[in-house]
Amino acid sequence: MAIPKLGYLLKLPKFDHLEAKTIEEACSLLAKYKGKARVIAGGTDLLVSMKGREISPQYIINIKAIPNLDGINYSRKDGLVIGAMTTLAAIESSPIIGEGFPILSSAAHQTGSPHIRNIGTIGGNLCNAAPSADMPPSLIGLEAKAKIKGLTGERAVTVEQFFLGPGVSALKAGEILTEVQVPNPPPHTRGVYLKLPARTAIDIAVVGVAVVVTLDTKGVNIADAKIVLGAVASTPIRARQAEDIIKGKALDDELIQKAAQAAADEAKPISDVRGSASYRKEMVKVLTNRALKQATTQEG
Amino acid sequence: MKQLIQLTVNGEPHEVRVEPWKTLLEVIRDDIGLTGPKEACSTGECSACTVLLNGKPVNSCLVLAVEAQGKEISTIEGLSQSNQLHPLQDAFIRHGAIQCGFCTPGMLLSAKALLDENPQPTEEEIREAISGNLCRCTGYNKIVEAILEVAQSQ
Numbered sequence: 001m002a003i004p005k006l007g008y009l010l011k012l013p014k015f016d017h018l019e020a021k022t023i024e025e026a027c028s029l030l031a032k033y034k035g036k037a038r039v040i041a042g043g044t045d046l047l048v049s050m051k052g053r054e055i056s057p058q059y060i061i062n063i064k065a066i067p068n069l070d071g072i073n074y075s076r077k078d079g080l081v082i083g084a085m086t087t088l089a090a091i092e093s094s095p096i097i098g099e100g101f102p103i104l105s106s107a108a109h110q111t112g113s114p115h116i117r118n119i120g121t122i123g124g125n126l127c128n129a130a131p132s133a134d135m136p137p138s139l140i141g142l143e144a145k146a147k148i149k150g151l152t153g154e155r156a157v158t159v160e161q162f163f164l165g166p167g168v169s170a171l172k173a174g175e176i177l178t179e180v181q182v183p184n185p186p187p188h189t190r191g192v193y194l195k196l197p198a199r200t201a202i203d204i205a206v207v208g209v210a211v212v213v214t215l216d217t218k219g220v221n222i223a224d225a226k227i228v229l230g231a232v233a234s235t236p237i238r239a240r241q242a243e244d245i246i247k248g249k250a251l252d253d254e255l256i257q258k259a260a261q262a263a264a265d266e267a268k269p270i271s272d273v274r275g276s277a278s279y280r281k282e283m284v285k286v287l288t289n290r291a292l293k294q295a296t297t298q299e300g
Numbered sequence: 301m302k303q304l305i306q307l308t309v310n311g312e313p314h315e316v317r318v319e320p321w322k323t324l325l326e327v328i329r330d331d332i333g334l335t336g337p338k339e340a341c342s343t344g345e346c347s348a349c350t351v352l353l354n355g356k357p358v359n360s361c362l363v364l365a366v367e368a369q370g371k372e373i374s375t376i377e378g379l380s381q382s383n384q385l386h387p388l389q390d391a392f393i394r395h396g397a398i399q400c401g402f403c404t405p406g407m408l409l410s411a412k413a414l415l416d417e418n419p420q421p422t423e424e425e426i427r428e429a430i431s432g433n434l435c436r437c438t439g440y441n442k443i444v445e446a447i448l449e450v451a452q453s454q
Contacts, residue, residue: 010342010343011321012321012322012323013321014319014321015320015321016301016320017303017320017321017364017366040364040367043362043363043364043367044344044359044362047323047362047364048343048344048362051342051343052343060320060364062364062367064367089356112344112432113344113347113431113432114357114410114428114429114431114432115344115347115350115357115358115359115410115432116344116359116362116432118353118356118357118358119353119358119359119362119363201431201432202344202345202431202432
């Protein structure tokens with residue numbers, strides 16, 4: 001996120017705007033202008049970075065005219081498929097997602113402002129690879145995959161493996177993200193995404209925690225758990241030790257506190273203008289504790 | 301290299317030649333001449349530049365004009381009809397929901413988009429709908445009261 005320079009209005013640097021009509025065309029253009037081109041989805045992150053002169057691509061490749069990159073589809077067999085160009089507002093308001101994947105509605109709702117969500121897309125949220133992005137922790141918790149197309153074919157990587165570092169995704173030159181695939185969670189699964197600052201429009205996450213827990217058939221012990229932390233490492237990360245602490249056990253306050261402490265220990269935050277490293281660690285503990293309690297007591 | 305685009309602004313068709321790096325906000329203000337949408341933060345954080353794009357509020361400072369080709373745009377200039385203030389404008393004035401006025405066009409458009417979609421919103425839904433619009437004068441309560449009054453009188 002650029003910090004606006006005071007004293008004059010921010011203008012975009014000059015660039016050529018190219019319209020890709022097909023995925024193949026987008027990939028060819030990206031390969032041809034390797035390093036000089038960027039894909040524009042919603043543009044709500046890209047144009048801010050360009051106004052701040054963090055990046056000045058010579059070519060902007062618009063993929064909004066490519067058919068079938070936008071949409072939400074669900075089947076019992078394959079689960080949920082969200083096209084990369086689906087807006088966060090569409091995800092937030094989708095009854096299918098609200099019913100079967102409420103943690104994703106909640107994460108979308110906590111992203112940006114209503115205005116940003118009307119144009120910002122899930123694909124952009126992933127491809128910008130910001131450690132603080134709001135969608136990835138919940139997607140990782142649900143074991144979602146990113147489908148990637150390139151000139152030589154297509155592949156899928158887990159959303160967890162999609163992030164390599166701040167601003168760096170697994171996309172190679174000439175590849176674009178086409179959809180996000182979210183498998184049906186097992187029965188008795190509940191997810192919660194919490195972020196600080198809570199319910200404050202626009203602000204990016206200082207800490208984000210997604211918790212996805214699956215109870216056993218008796219509804220007592222934790223059969224499976226994912227605890228995913230955002231904004232506290234160079235990518236979103238799983239707190240695997242914290243997960244191991246609660247797996248196979250019935251949650252009580254003491255266990256939740258132990259897991260929350262483990263998650264805080266696993267976080268590797270930096271200090272910046274939004275919060276110090278020690279504050280972020282402390283908040284990982286608070287949010288993990290809160291999210292585990294919510295996930296195991298909420299109705300549904 | 302300029303590109304020719306067609307926009308419908310407040311119901312009127314416009315053809316403009318624009319450079320690809322021009323934002324929708326710049327084109328509306330500088331080429332079409334409507335100065336209702338304001339530029340403040342330029343980074344999507346204040347929503348003073350709010351316009352409705354096909355009925356939905358967006359930050360026009362973060363939309364490329366060339367990508368708005370063929371779209372319907374509403375600005376504050378299109379809100380009043382035949383010299384009659386829109387009920388929201390009237391309520392904003394009566395409730396003192398305007399002070400310096402810089403956020404007002406954006407606030408009104410966010411409120412209009414909300415009431416178009418959800419004519420009977422709760423106070424919480426109103427606060428959510430304007431959560432991207434920053435106001436440094438009113439403390440928001442008067443704005444929320446004005447919108448609530450219009451919703452309740454519909």
